[in-house]
Amino acid sequence: MSEQFVSCGLEEILVGEPLPGSLYLYIDFRFITFRAAGDVIDRTAFERLELKKIRTLFMLEKDRKAFTDWSQKTLASAPPPPLPRENQAFSQVRQDAHRKLMDIFQSNHPDRMVEQTLASSKNLVTEVMKFPFAVQTLAQLQTFSRGTVDHSVNVSILSVYLAMQMGYSHALILQHVGMGGLLHDVGKLKVKIDDNDSPEEAARKMQEHPSLGARLLEGQSKIPNEVRMIVEQHHECHDGTGYPKKLRGQHIYDLARIVTIANAFDELVGDGKGTLIERQRRAVRELDENLFKKFDPQKLEKALKILKLGI
Numbered sequence: 496m497s498e499q500f501v502s503c504g505l506e507e508i509l510v511g512e513p514l515p516g517s518l519y520l521y522i523d524f525r526f527i528t529f530r531a532a533g534d535v536i537d538r539t540a541f542e543r544l545e546l547k548k549i550r551t552l553f554m555l556e557k558d559r560k561a562f563t564d565w566s567q568k569t570l571a572s573a574p575p576p577p578l579p580r581e582n583q584a585f586s587q588v589r590q591d592a593h594r595k596l597m598d599i600f601q602s603n604h605p606d607r608m609v610e611q612t613l614a615s616s617k618n619l620v621t622e623v624m625k626f627p628f629a630v631q632t633l634a635q636l637q638t639f640s641r642g643t644v645d646h647s648v649n650v651s652i653l654s655v656y657l658a659m660q661m662g663y664s665h666a667l668i669l670q671h672v673g674m675g676g677l678l679h680d681v682g683k684l685k686v687k688i689d690d691n692d693s694p695e696e697a698a699r700k701m702q703e704h705p706s707l708g709a710r711l712l713e714g715q716s717k718i719p720n721e722v723r724m725i726v727e728q729h730h731e732c733h734d735g736t737g738y739p740k741k742l743r744g745q746h747i748y749d750l751a752r753i754v755t756i757a758n759a760f761d762e763l764v765g766d767g768k769g770t771l772i773e774r775q776r777r778a779v780r781e782l783d784e785n786l787f788k789k790f791d792p793q794k795l796e797k798a799l800k801i802l803k804l805g806i
């Protein structure tokens with residue numbers, strides 16, 4: 496008797512957690528094993544699926560229940576406290592921004608679509624601006640990021656929140672930060688990684704994403720130049736060890752320095768193990784003790800103070 500396959504949406508997959516059953520890809524009218532039961536899909540593998548615009552994998556029908564139970568398993572030790580009434584539209588605008596970005600990542604013409612994120616990004620920033628004293632835990636702002644789309648939404652929200660707490664209050668500036676955060680990794684769509692590329696070659700190509708992202712935004716008249724600079728410079732480091740231009744210190748655009756911290760923080764959280772709060776604590780420690788040279792010292796000090804209050 497032949498086995499029955501059923502679909503498994505990308506959103507059901509927990510990154511970094513052993514799979515309860517095998518997952519398959521459907522290629523050339525055949526099901527091919529992508530990962531076996533017990534294997535782990537890490538963030539890089541998940542990101543590859545996203546960038547290849549694969550939205551659905553397949554599993555054997557007999558594993559359906561195990562997968563449902565597995566993907567509903569919550570990694571947070573406790574749900575975050577609800578936000579006060581005036582911030583309740585936040586989760587809706589967050590989902591809206593997520594959807595828009597997902598559309599861009601699935602599109603064959605992302606360049607034509609980036610301007611559609613403008614409104615979503617503005618709404619997101621407006622909601623975050625209502626936050627100043629409402630955030631008790633970072634879990635109210637940050638979710639697990641499995642791939643680039645989750646990560647970009649997290650970075651946008653965290654960047655705006657950090658900027659606000661650092662004293663930036665002008666709505667237009669916060670919108671630049673929010674939009675820069677949302678689009679910072681959009682250049683990954685233009686990176687062409689071959690299945691035969693070695694991991695080193697793939698990593699080298701991936702380093703082109705800030706420049707490719709900036710180029711993608713160049714023809715977009717509605718995207719402010721500030722946003723392009725954030726996109727181009729979000730991997731530059733204070734000590735000059737970043738890329739693409741090895742800019743140093745004050746040569747890095749002021750708002751990019753905030754997004755850089757939020758980006759590094761969310762990446763560290765995404766790579767960690769354990770509950771969300773455990774990962775957040777570890778990420779703060781890592782920034783504080785090992786990576787501090789890479790960031791604007793004044794901004795990092797403020798950011799760490801703010802992040803520590805939420806964990």
Ligand SMILES: [Fe+2]
Pocket residue numbers: 679680704729730
């Ligand atoms: Fe990046």
Ligand SMILES: [Fe+2]
Pocket residue numbers: 646650679680758
């Ligand atoms: Fe990023």
